[in-house]
Amino acid sequence: MAARVGAGAGAGAGRAAPWTCALLALGFVTTGVAALEVYTPKEIFVANGTQGKLSCKFKSTNMTGTLTSVTWSFQPQGTDTSVSFFHYSQGQVYLGNYAPFKGRISWAGDLNKKDASIYIENMQFTHNGTYICDVKNPPDIVAQPGHIRLYVVERENLPVFPVWVVVGIVSAVVLGLTLLIGLVLLVLHRRRNFKRDYTGCSTSEGLTPVKQAPRKGPSDTEGLVKTLSTGSHQGPIIYAQLEHSGGHCSDKINKAESVVYADIRKN
Structure with a gap:
């Protein structure tokens, strides 16, 4: 009887093995497809006694949800071990018991915006070291944590411009030029x-020769009007000279020339 049970159990285990393998394979595939990447600055400088933001x-x-969590750890300068001092999950902050950070840590991130940053108040020289940001967003749980090398220095020793600011300014200037x-x-x-x-035009191109009338004095003009008055069907006579000064085409009437209008009425 025991042999039968053992055989049945063995058979059941044998039948379950393919499903187990399939689930494990599916799990491996899911883990391989899922991807989570963490981004942090390589190093930051903070003035002693001021607030520092770890981005x-x-x-x-x-999508982020209730299972998304953030853990911050600290590796003091000159050591190889790290201590977890902050955890955030489901909208709640959980602080560790590490003395250097008691009463100094506050949440500065927003998981909906993929932000897991924190604030550290009143930073001291004892806070020099490496800070590690680890994010889990199931099924994305395998990721390389972000590492920040933090330097607490006196205010007068702060870099005037961080390297990334200088690079940004130089790039903007080059692009603008x-x-x-x-x-x-x-x-x-x-x-x-x-x-x-543009070829323009000259005084000798595109113009119709116009014979200019000689200048007439006042007496000549009066005589001309009288002479024309005796005609029968003569129309108005207009003397005008077109300007061609400066080599440019112009259809302006030269105001310096005499212009005679004669209205000939039929006798």
């Missing part, structure tokens, strides 16, 4: 093409 961002293929030079070259190129394509 930690993360990227996950899954490149765009400005490109714009200037574009304007010059367009002007050069415009001058080359």
Whole structure:
């Protein structure tokens, strides 16, 4: 009887083995597909006695929820061991018993924005060391934690500009100069093409020869009007000279020339 039970159990275990293997394989596949990445600055400087913010961002293929958690650990300078001093889960803050951080830690992140940052108040030289940000967002639980090397220094020893600020300023200046030079070259190129394509006109091109009337004095004008008055169907006579000064085309009437209007009425 015992042999039968053992055989049955063995058979049941044999039948269950394929399902177990399948589930394990599925678990491995899920773990391989899931991805969680943590981003932190490599190093920061904080003035002694001031507040420091430890920035930690993360990227996950899954939505954050009640199972998402954040753990901060501290590795003192000159040691190889780390101590967990802060935990955040389901909207609750859990502080460790590590004396250097009692009453100094506060939550500064927002899991909906993939932010797991914290504040540390009144930082002292004893806080020099490496800070580790570890985020879990099931099923994304396997990730390389972020490490920050923190330096607490006197205020006068703070770097004037962090390296990333200097790099950003230099990059912005180079980009701005490149765009400005490109714009200037574009304007010059367009002007050069415009001058080359524009031929203009001269006084000898596109003009119909017009015979100018000689200048008439007051007496001549009166005589001309009288003479024309005796005609029958003569229309108005207009003397005008077109300007061609400066080599430019113009249809302006030269105001310096005499203009005679004669209204000839039929006798």
